[in-house]
Amino acid sequence: MDRLCVPDPNFQLHLLAYHSILIYMPKIQIPSPLRQYSGKQSSVDVTAKTVAEALAGLVAQHPDLKRHLFADDGKLRAFVNVYVNDEDMRYLQKEATALKDGDTISIVPSIAGGCEPQRSKLPFTTHL
Amino acid sequence: MLKIKQIAYAALRQHGEQTYPHECCGVLLGHFDDDGANSKTVTRVAKCGNTRADSPHNRYHIDPKELIEIQREARDRGEDILGFYHSHPDHPAQWSPTDLAEAHWFGCSYVITSVEQGKPTATNSFELTGSDESDKKFIDENIDVD
Numbered sequence: 001m002d003r004l005c006v007p008d009p010n011f012q013l014h015l016l017a018y019h020s021i022l023i024y025m026p027k028i029q030i031p032s033p034l035r036q037y038s039g040k041q042s043s044v045d046v047t048a049k050t051v052a053e054a055l056a057g058l059v060a061q062h063p064d065l066k067r068h069l070f071a072d073d074g075k076l077r078a079f080v081n082v083y084v085n086d087e088d089m090r091y092l093q094k095e096a097t098a099l100k101d102g103d104t105i106s107i108v109p110s111i112a113g114g115c116e117p118q119r120s121k122l123p124f125t126t127h128l
Numbered sequence: 129m130l131k132i133k134q135i136a137y138a139a140l141r142q143h144g145e146q147t148y149p150h151e152c153c154g155v156l157l158g159h160f161d162d163d164g165a166n167s168k169t170v171t172r173v174a175k176c177g178n179t180r181a182d183s184p185h186n187r188y189h190i191d192p193k194e195l196i197e198i199q200r201e202a203r204d205r206g207e208d209i210l211g212f213y214h215s216h217p218d219h220p221a222q223w224s225p226t227d228l229a230e231a232h233w234f235g236c237s238y239v240i241t242s243v244e245q246g247k248p249t250a251t252n253s254f255e256l257t258g259s260d261e262s263d264k265k266f267i268d269e270n271i272d273v274d
Contacts, residue, residue, distance in 0.1 A: 031233070032160075033234040077261075108196060110189070111153070111189065112230040113231065115217070116219065
């Protein structure tokens with residue numbers, strides 16, 4: 001009998017162990033204003049299984065990025081959007097979103113504005 | 129200095145006319161000049177939708193998903209995102225406190241066109257400078273239409 005055809009009694013255990021150590025290398029796209037803090041690189045490869053690990057890996061490689069991405073409380077700044085491929089991570093599992101091989105993470109600071117400040121409603125209305 | 133091709137300049141101003149009385153918005157694409165003065169050359173603009181349906185006459189917002197697609201296509205052509213443009217319907221072509229508060233792309237240009245009674249008038253550019261959110265400010269930036 002061919003040795004390869006002998007079922008391995010520990011096959012499932014081996015498979016679980018393989019997946020537990022599997023770490024992917026997502027690519028993080030760096031927007032132009034942040035490249036001065038990433039050694040002028042437009043993308044950075046990190047080893048990570050989740051978005052949180054990927055972002056931690058990014059700031060470990062490029063510490064100057066940290067204050068631009070995270071507030072003092074360690075949370076991602078409100079205006080920093082993080083997309084996994086074409087999906088907003090807030091609509092996935094946020095920072096716990098699992099990554100797979102070939103995933104691309106995009107960091108996109110928000111783009112907004114307008115021609116005058118929002119007017120607050122007056123508490124009283126005067127009729128002349 | 130923001131150098132911009134005539135066709136791109138005309139397109140962003142025309143966009144403000146098309147969306148009047150709502151604000152238009154879009155992305156400036158091209159390359160950063162290697163002159164040490166942060167000059168930029170805009171070779172094309174990408175029109176975007178204004179997702180601020182609740183107040184489109186005085187607010188704009190670009191969907192990040194749309195920007196990712198624009199960025200992907202720009203990279204394939206060897207272009208960068210240099211900044212953004214929007215219009216101020218019946219307001220001056222000057223940045224507002226909202227524009228500054230919502231600006232986060234340091235070193236990039238924010239181009240504003242005043243559209244009065246449906247016609248584009250002045251167009252000005254402002255570069256976002258500063259080291260981070262705490263000291264950011266807009267500085268006037270000359271526009272050179274080529």
